[in-house]
Amino acid sequence: MSGIFSFPGKSDPQRFAQLVEPHLQHLYRLAFRFCGNRADAEDLVQDLVVKLYPRYGELAAVEMLRPWLARALYYLYIDQARRYRRSPLEIVEADDPQLLAVPDPAATPEQAQERRQFLGRLQHHFDRLSDEHRTLLALHDMEGYNLPELAEIFDVPVGTLKSRLHRARSRLRELLEKDGTF
Amino acid sequence: MTCKDNTGDLEEYLDGKLEGERYTILVQHITTCVSCQAELQKRQKLRQALKEMPVxxxxxxxxxxxxxxxxxxxxxxxxxxxxxxGFGSAIAAGLALWMVTAVWFQEEPPPAQPLPTVSIALDEVRKVKLVFTSARELHQAKVSIRLPDNVELAGFPGQRVVSWEADLDQGKNLLALPLRALQQQVGTLEAQIEHDGKIKILRINLAVEKSPITGSSERSLPLV
CATH class of the missing domain: 1.20.5 (Single alpha-helices involved in coiled-coils or other helix-helix interfaces)
Incomplete structure (x- = not known):
């Protein structure tokens, strides 16, 4: 294949967008799971896209772009989170999941309210998990990545991931049970 | 089989990955064990809820x-x-991205160089991002932010100076300042970095405007 390792040329903004745009929504969903609010999630995705722009040739050569991009997003998130933690000034308000929840048309008003409250508490505790637990649950339980894909992303064996997933769920349950939500 | 042995199998069962004899044993156990039925339901409920968490x-x-x-x-x-x-700044519509290269060991920019200006709507909280580029790692640098009267740091009401110590990496270091606009005027924010007896003061103008800033959905330029 020609041009894989070429530097971006005149037509590359279009080629780059064609390559990455189909994954934008998915990247944003992941970023939202990691960050917990839309503004930071959009910033994270934008930072990633900007970083990847000069690497068009490398991207074009990737066979399975979705997990590749998820991995890149994850490491960028971890890197940025580490930097933010060093500053006492980063204050971000999470979007309220109670307001975002899609109503179930079959539910009674009481059931709908109960569900919104439950999702609110779940988001609250989810946001308080460690980066490792949160990203793992986000990718596996929320966004449907399977264990072999996660093994590629995190570069750890499937068995280790299973244990970590188990611990992540247990921790989340523990938090939910502590405040009587679960 | 005891209920304690089930934990891993329950997870694999929910993943649809449990097969063969282990599957049969678990299913037989669940049909007779109320405690494991409840446990399975709880795990199912949690997984389902995680899937439904809105974005x-x-x-x-x-x-x-x-x-x-x-x-x-x-x-x-x-x-x-x-x-x-040497030294420069870049601002995207809306949010500021202020880049300073080799901050400690370069001369000040020429005085005639206009300061970058960021617009904030009155009462709005806006994240202003500063990027410090350092030629090397700096340990325990003292960072001080001096705020003009027209803004305050969200979470630090009334505080005009905020200082702390931070380690800076070699390369670019991001500082995101959530600023709340208080008064309709222009003021200058100063960020001071002090390390090893050397001080660098960096400035940016903050223009607080009455009406919402158009193009406010714009975000910063990239950090790298």
């Missing part, structure tokens, strides 16, 4: 904006590599 929609113009930023940054990088020699 707000992307900003409508996000795709256009993000690819525009990428292309702009690509051009800037090219320009910077060719012509850029």
């Amino acid at each position: 707000p929609p992307l900003s409508p113009d996000f795709s256009r904006r993000v690819f525009m930023a990428a292309a702009q940054h690509g051009r800037k990088e090219l320009h910077r590599r060719s012509f850029y020699t």
